[in-house]
Amino acid sequence: MEQRTVLVVLFDGVQSLDVTGPVEVFAGAAAVRGGREPAYRIHTASLDGAPIRTSSGLMLVPDSSLADAPAPHTLLAPGGLGTREADPRLIDWLRTNAPRAQRLVSVCTGAILFAEAGLLDGRRATTHWAYCDKLARDHPAIEVEPDPIFVRDGHVATSAGVTAGIDLALALVEEDLGRDEALMVARYLVVFLRRPGNQAQFSAQLAAQTAQREPLREVQQWITEHPHENLCVDSLAARARLSPRHFARAFQTETGMTPGKYVERVRVEHARRLLEDTSDGVEEVSRACGYGTPEAMRRAFVKILGAAPAEYRRRFHAPFAAQQAPALNG
Known part of the structure; x- marks a missing residue:
């Protein structure tokens, strides 16, 4: 060679x-x-x-x-x-x-x-x-x-x-x-082989700006803590005590991201952690992250991470299941 x-x-x-x-x-x-x-x-x-x-x-x-x-x-x-x-x-x-x-x-x-x-x-x-x-x-x-x-x-x-x-x-x-x-x-x-090349550089919480107004900040935090809930614009707007149209416009202005995109990123981020840290099945993870069906989660993963959930889990855990190799110095 x-x-x-x-x-x-x-x-x-x-x-x-x-x-x-x-x-x-x-x-x-x-x-x-x-x-x-x-x-x-x-x-x-x-x-x-x-x-x-x-x-x-x-x-x-x-x-x-x-x-x-x-x-x-x-x-x-x-x-x-x-x-x-x-x-x-x-x-x-x-x-x-x-x-x-x-x-x-x-x-x-x-x-x-x-x-x-x-x-x-x-x-x-x-x-x-x-x-x-x-x-x-x-x-x-x-x-x-x-x-x-x-x-x-x-x-x-x-x-x-x-x-x-x-x-x-x-x-x-x-x-x-x-x-x-x-x-x-x-x-x-001790690294993951390999994060898909088109995986996002950072999580939704880091990618989005923090909203200036307190109601919007509270909604941002609530989304990250409750990814399994109904997170449609109408529901989020009610929590912020704003009209849906006003909420959607204000959220994008202050965070640089639409509510829908933010929710999508948060759910994928949460699903990733569950796939990495638990043995829960894809269907169970999809329910815990607010996806209506495993297929909906699969589409979101392919769109954002370039890999389906099962493939993502396999890639993450592959290094730890690899056969014994000669030790590297250090």
């Missing part, structure tokens, strides 16, 4: 987890192969080869300068505060050299580096939710998708904030080496 070189670009102000998360996945994939040749060769490089300081103050020592780095199969651009005013020399290097890689991968705001280098024009991409609007505004040629934790478009893959880089790296290992090896890596990293 061909050994794939993963080149990780380092710069001052990089987010350390954007680097170490994917690196541990690729290194783990090398470890679980036992005596076989490691599937990945990991190489880190900064512009001049000098140590860099991450956004948390941690110092990282690269293997070489970018000029002396080996030709990569996979070029990985992490994010961090250093992407806000990236060194023009780094952008020039990416513009010239990145197209030679067989696969381009960004984590978090590393997508901004690719965008500045023109590598995402005409493509679908994502980044940390807090920067999606900026990416779309500054680079209209990119089709920015703010919800998924990662997006694949041909040989280019972009991921959302921080830990989403681990999800993307696991997806790439599964693509390269197969599900069994990816499962073993996930198991020893």
